[in-house]
Amino acid sequence: MQRILALLLCLSLCDSAIGGIVILKRAWVKKFKDRATIEAKFVIEHSHSSPNSNKKDGDLHFAGQAEREIGLPAVAELVNARKAFSKPAVQFIKDSAGTGTEVDLHGVWRLWFEHPAHSQTQFATFGIAKNTNPDHSFEVHPVLKVGGIDLSESFDFIPDFAGHDAKKAFNFYNSLKITVRASATAVTMDAKKSVFNYTTYGMVLTGKPKKLVDGGIAVFADVENEEDEDDPLARGIRMIFAPGTAGAKLITGKVAGDKFVAIGIPRVNLNAIEAAIRVSGTQQFTSSLPYEMIVVGIKAAE
Amino acid sequence: MGLPILDVAIGLSFIYLLLSLVCTSVNELLAGAMNQRGKFLKLGVERLLSGETELKERLYKHPLIEGTTAKGSSRLPAYISSKRFAVVLLDEISGPDGSRMKMDDLKRGIEGLKSSEFKTALKALIPETMTDAFQAHEVIEEWFNEGMDRVSGWYKRHTQIYVVLLAAVVTLGLNADSLHMARVLWVNPTLRAQLVDAASVRLEKDRPEEMLPLVEYPDPDDPTKSVAVNIGRAALSPAEQDLLTQVMGWDGKSPADGPLSLFALVLGWLMTIAALALGAPFWFDTLKRFMNIRNTGRSPVEARDKAA
Numbered sequence: 001m002q003r004i005l006a007l008l009l010c011l012s013l014c015d016s017a018i019g020g021i022v023i024l025k026r027a028w029v030k031k032f033k034d035r036a037t038i039e040a041k042f043v044i045e046h047s048h049s050s051p052n053s054n055k056k057d058g059d060l061h062f063a064g065q066a067e068r069e070i071g072l073p074a075v076a077e078l079v080n081a082r083k084a085f086s087k088p089a090v091q092f093i094k095d096s097a098g099t100g101t102e103v104d105l106h107g108v109w110r111l112w113f114e115h116p117a118h119s120q121t122q123f124a125t126f127g128i129a130k131n132t133n134p135d136h137s138f139e140v141h142p143v144l145k146v147g148g149i150d151l152s153e154s155f156d157f158i159p160d161f162a163g164h165d166a167k168k169a170f171n172f173y174n175s176l177k178i179t180v181r182a183s184a185t186a187v188t189m190d191a192k193k194s195v196f197n198y199t200t201y202g203m204v205l206t207g208k209p210k211k212l213v214d215g216g217i218a219v220f221a222d223v224e225n226e227e228d229e230d231d232p233l234a235r236g237i238r239m240i241f242a243p244g245t246a247g248a249k250l251i252t253g254k255v256a257g258d259k260f261v262a263i264g265i266p267r268v269n270l271n272a273i274e275a276a277i278r279v280s281g282t283q284q285f286t287s288s289l290p291y292e293m294i295v296v297g298i299k300a301a302e
Numbered sequence: 303m304g305l306p307i308l309d310v311a312i313g314l315s316f317i318y319l320l321l322s323l324v325c326t327s328v329n330e331l332l333a334g335a336m337n338q339r340g341k342f343l344k345l346g347v348e349r350l351l352s353g354e355t356e357l358k359e360r361l362y363k364h365p366l367i368e369g370t371t372a373k374g375s376s377r378l379p380a381y382i383s384s385k386r387f388a389v390v391l392l393d394e395i396s397g398p399d400g401s402r403m404k405m406d407d408l409k410r411g412i413e414g415l416k417s418s419e420f421k422t423a424l425k426a427l428i429p430e431t432m433t434d435a436f437q438a439h440e441v442i443e444e445w446f447n448e449g450m451d452r453v454s455g456w457y458k459r460h461t462q463i464y465v466v467l468l469a470a471v472v473t474l475g476l477n478a479d480s481l482h483m484a485r486v487l488w489v490n491p492t493l494r495a496q497l498v499d500a501a502s503v504r505l506e507k508d509r510p511e512e513m514l515p516l517v518e519y520p521d522p523d524d525p526t527k528s529v530a531v532n533i534g535r536a537a538l539s540p541a542e543q544d545l546l547t548q549v550m551g552w553d554g555k556s557p558a559d560g561p562l563s564l565f566a567l568v569l570g571w572l573m574t575i576a577a578l579a580l581g582a583p584f585w586f587d588t589l590k591r592f593m594n595i596r597n598t599g600r601s602p603v604e605a606r607d608k609a610a
Contacts, residue, residue, distance in 0.1 A: 238525045
């Protein structure tokens, strides 16, 4: 009897999942787990001819690769691309697209299974993107600087764009799961397609902000639930701020209990993944998908 | 101590919860090992292609599909993106000398299809008037996505059948006879109390099927220092396993010594199978309700003791 039970319980340690698969180098995960941004020499293969309307999200998308720093098919997105200060950058991106030249790109790295391919292995060889939206799980979004043009001002709320409802979006993020398996040099992540890009939410800090290696900032916050203030939509989420942005300046020096309204986009929390694979060894495991929010725009709550 | 009948109900709910957890875990393992998702995906593709068997085989042998599984593996892909499906299907339909980006080649390919049913479906999706090959790709993607939504529904229903079968295997394998378990709990107040205590501990954990966090951050002021939790956790703790062995199992003797007891045994098994089929989340919620009733009805003295 106990043998049967033991067998069943051993089996219960295993799990499986379906969806897009990304295989990252462990060293890369370790390097970027506590950085807000990435700097890369990026070859722009395709660019939108004009930014999305503000009602859609006001982004300008461009696809390409940075074979040394990213090693995956990637899409970069410039936020608030319709604003006047973005015009030189938009022109630069359009002029660079398809030329094959490497341009300096600095922005927030974002691993998210929004447009997943069946399987992509970091630093493998990939073909040239056919359009601005190839299968990809890696983004540089938002862009902080391209071709030396500073875009830190673009980290802000988007005019005429409300973002997704916090309750719907965070309930979705909280429902996501991920299957992870690590080897000595790589980590394989398998997750279903994820949606709800921009979300507007209230947040209450639960700790002090901490400066990250690249000058960005991370701070824990609960996501407010308008219907029940005692039951947050999400607890202890890492909020990530890109260096030099208005948000990073605003959050510096704030303390637990301070309240804000933000618009942000989710990404996989590689700090959590890296901590987990240090313990799991080569054993595969499935858990809730650890995510953190890239804060694009923020203001103090009224 | 609460009402004996309530404690028996708590004990049974707790046992059902533990056995359901085992069933769920084994079911997920079997689904992975048997490549059930891949098989269901193939079935969905077959339905979409309505009788175009040869085309289906070519689709699965296309490098863009075959390349998604490990080299030399006979496993079917468990996932095909709609974009990839559209590219491969239109590539196959346009033929080796044609191009999926040329509408004339696509329309010629559609005319050459063997299955009249599939040909009609494709003609409805890609009418004669359509001139943009990108649009053709988009409608095929949308059509594939709709088909895959149905596949998800089939898969869920299929999984439920498996859960019932597994419930039967676990029930018979462990001789989990509900009537016997209720009797044991009724006459053994010590075991009953142990089960109620263990149930309280279990209720402090997350609800089953709610995914658990990977890490905890012990210092709220340091978002970079994380500690891994919930990795390699067994579904049941050793204490829970021990409790289960006290209320069920085979002891080498015949569990029934007459027609009446055989009837009671079968009835007890069926009750357990039906209970396990309800799933772990159901029993977690039920257990919680029973515990709430028990805690609400506690005498003032007992409540004070517990609080202390």
